[in-house]
Amino acid sequence: MDEQGKVTLHDRTFELYLTEEELLSYIRAMADQINHDYKESLPLVIPVLNGAFMVAADLLKELTIPCELSFTKLSSYSGTSTTGTVKTLIGLGEDIANRDVIILEDIVDTGITLEKLYAETKKFNPKSIRIASLLLKPEAYHNRIKIDYVGKEIPNKFIVGYGLDYDGLGRNLRNIYVVTKD
Ligand code: IMP
Numbered sequence: 074m075d076e077q078g079k080v081t082l083h084d085r086t087f088e089l090y091l092t093e094e095e096l097l098s099y100i101r102a103m104a105d106q107i108n109h110d111y112k113e114s115l116p117l118v119i120p121v122l123n124g125a126f127m128v129a130a131d132l133l134k135e136l137t138i139p140c141e142l143s144f145t146k147l148s149s150y151s152g153t154s155t156t157g158t159v160k161t162l163i164g165l166g167e168d169i170a171n172r173d174v175i176i177l178e179d180i181v182d183t184g185i186t187l188e189k190l191y192a193e194t195k196k197f198n199p200k201s202i203r204i205a206s207l208l209l210k211p212e213a214y215h216n217r218i219k220i221d222y223v224g225k226e227i228p229n230k231f232i233v234g235y236g237l238d239y240d241g242l243g244r245n246l247r248n249i250y251v252v253t254k255d
């Protein structure tokens with residue numbers, strides 16, 4: 074696997090799309106806004122596993138305000154397209170009551186995952202819920218839930234790396250790669 078150029082995972086080839094440096098600059102910009110908005114509060118950041126593990130680590134290093142962290146897990150993906158149903162949801166609990174919650178996603182695509190998570194989070198009576206996502210595919214997103222902090226908007230193409238996978242592979246890549254047409 075050539076980390077700088079092309080990457081092959083299963084039956085697909087991917088080419089370099091967003092470098093680690095670019096990703097970190099988007100994350101710093103998101104962190105600046107969060108540091109500004111939560112000066113008076115102690116937010117609970119809830120990253121969505123598995124995909125958000127890398128952005129969680131890098132975003133939290135850039136937060137200068139006091140904050141807490143609690144992971145949750147769900148998934149709606151099989152291969153390169155959404156299955157339309159969210160399969161698992163674990164890790165949300167009573168600790169959310171009266172808290173300022175920030176749900177942290179690696180990427181928002183159709184928004185199906187987010188819709189489910191948002192509804193489930195609300196049941197625990199948080200004081201507020203905001204959404205942060207490193208990446209957003211606006212062409213695929215047809216949902217009214219506002220994404221409060223977006224690192225970068227990208228076209229509706231399948232990507233891997235920096236936590237994102239193609240059938241389990243590619244999460245370990247430090248850059249993001251986009252699927253090639255062939
Ligand atoms: P949604 O429910 O369609 O918004 O999909 C959200 C989840 O699907 C994300 O949290 C990712 O884990 C995964 N996902 C969406 N787009 C991609 C992609 O291009 N590559 C890999 N995973 C993706």
Ligand code: MG
Pocket residue numbers: 121122123124125178179180
């Ligand atoms: Mg995800």
